[in-house]
Amino acid sequence: MGKSGNNIKSIITILIVSVWFSTTLAQSNPELSIKPIKCVSGYGKAVALTFDDGLRPEIHKQLLNLAKKESVLVTFFLIGNTVDKNRLLKRTIREGHEIGNHSMTHSVLTKLSDSELRSEILDFQMMFKEDYDYVPTVFRAPKLQYDERVMKVLKESNLIPVNATVGTKDWAEDTTKEYIYNKAISAMKTCDGCIILMHEVKKTVDVLPQIIKYYRDNGYKFVTVSQLLSNKIQ
Numbered sequence: 001m002g003k004s005g006n007n008i009k010s011i012i013t014i015l016i017v018s019v020w021f022s023t024t025l026a027q028s029n030p031e032l033s034i035k036p037i038k039c040v041s042g043y044g045k046a047v048a049l050t051f052d053d054g055l056r057p058e059i060h061k062q063l064l065n066l067a068k069k070e071s072v073l074v075t076f077f078l079i080g081n082t083v084d085k086n087r088l089l090k091r092t093i094r095e096g097h098e099i100g101n102h103s104m105t106h107s108v109l110t111k112l113s114d115s116e117l118r119s120e121i122l123d124f125q126m127m128f129k130e131d132y133d134y135v136p137t138v139f140r141a142p143k144l145q146y147d148e149r150v151m152k153v154l155k156e157s158n159l160i161p162v163n164a165t166v167g168t169k170d171w172a173e174d175t176t177k178e179y180i181y182n183k184a185i186s187a188m189k190t191c192d193g194c195i196i197l198m199h200e201v202k203k204t205v206d207v208l209p210q211i212i213k214y215y216r217d218n219g220y221k222f223v224t225v226s227q228l229l230s231n232k233i234q
């Protein structure tokens with residue numbers, strides 16, 4: 001075997017060692033294998049209504065008014081650099097709704113460098129701490145894209161990764177109110193503690209009273225995501 005044969009041998013050895021190392025590392029670090037939460041079973045009937053991307057002031061105001069009228073608390077996963085430092089957000093926090101971290105710019109985090117990825121997550125935390133004296137505890141990745149690096153930063157920041165039991169596709173223009181409603185109410189077939197992913201769009205606000213009614217008629221409580229996770233269901 002010549003010099004190139006030895007080179008190939010060393011490359012193969014390096015590959016085997018790195019595969020072994022990465023699988024062993026994943027097994028020995030339980031936090032790297034935590035999956036984003038889609039369902040919380042065993043805590044009784046509860047539903048977390050979640051709204052991504054916001055804030056669209058007019059829609060957000062309608063959502064807050066509706067939530068107040070219906071006596072429900074909801075969770076907003078916001079994009080940091082679109083957050084207006086306005087009264088609506090202060091009102092949102094004051095009325096007991098939850099703010100989740102949805103990154104600073106809504107970039108797909110798995111495609112970013114380590115330092116970009118860190119600032120997407122940590123700048124959001126810092127901004128809410130400084131501007132609102134509020135510490136988000138839940139995180140939803142843009143386009144629900146996670147990898148081990150994302151999970152590691154979340155773990156270090158005490159942020160819980162949250163997906164959803166169902167997505168309503170209400171962001172798409174051709175999604176009808178009927179689809180949003182049917183998709184939203186289907187979550188209860190999957191688990192008792194379910195999470196519904198919606199956005200701040202008019203058709204969702206229009207159909208929300210019916211969704212709330214359906215869950216209420218079926219004995220569900222309305223909770224924020226962190227209440228669902230910590231079983232603080234009243």
Ligand SMILES: [Zn+2]
Pocket residue numbers: 052053102106142143
């Ligand atoms: Zn989003």
